[in-house]
Amino acid sequence: MEKSESISNYFSRMLPLVNQMKADGETITDQKIIRTSTLQFEYIVTSIEESRDLSTTTVDKLMGSLQVHEQRLKEKSKMVEETLQC
Template identity: 35%
Template sequence: MATQGHSKGQSVNRPPLFDGKDYTYWKTRMEYFLQGFDFQIWSIVEEGDLLVTNEKDKWTEDDRKKISLNCKAKSILCCALSKKEFNHVSACKSAMEMWQKLRITYEGTDKVKETRIDILVTQYERFQMQPGESITQMFSRFIDITNGLAGLGKINEMGDMVRKILRSLPSSWTPKVTAIEEANDLKKMLLEKLIGSLMAHEINIERL
């Protein structure tokens, strides 16, 4: 049974569940879970099994610990997959092989990955607030793009994202944009602070 306050797949004591949807979101959460659970387990998933050179009948206590960790890494990944997704990787011999197969299945080869990055970069560069869109709705679209890029290994700097949000606002927001630029060092400004300021201004506009 899931811990109270957490839906299935959301407990801090169990890995996030992947059912074939939103792989990038799951992968990021799974990385955090494994790193927090046991960083050595994460290393096994990312880099491969701990090496044991002795024959089984000559295993030392250290060998057995390595085998146990290798099996635990594979077991945790299995527990994080729905039956359908488990079937895709059930023939894999190691946790790293499972992890890589999922990555290739849902992110594609390096060439496909580059194409996806190009598409998201274009969306990022052309990002604009839409007519009738609230700050919250606009920010949600923006985060979907930046998270998608981050999941593919392309991280945008905070200052760049702050400037991008400000440039995406319509001309009616120009006085507010100018005030923010004059009052803050945009290179150091947190995105959350910016959005909070914009939301407060939006509420004030609605009161008029």
């Protein structure tokens, strides 16, 4: 994952690769996909790994959780910028 890349762009880029690897017979788990995210998502990835059964969690649910976290980071960053401008 690129540092400034959004979660939706990341998953859009990764899913075709993962699907091709699965079609070629490789075993790719959702856990491997989320582990390639950037450091800013490290603690949410850890939380997801500890709180969910990744063998039954869909890619859509993982992506949704990461997108919610991404949105909160953006809102917090915007709030800090507005505070500093005051």
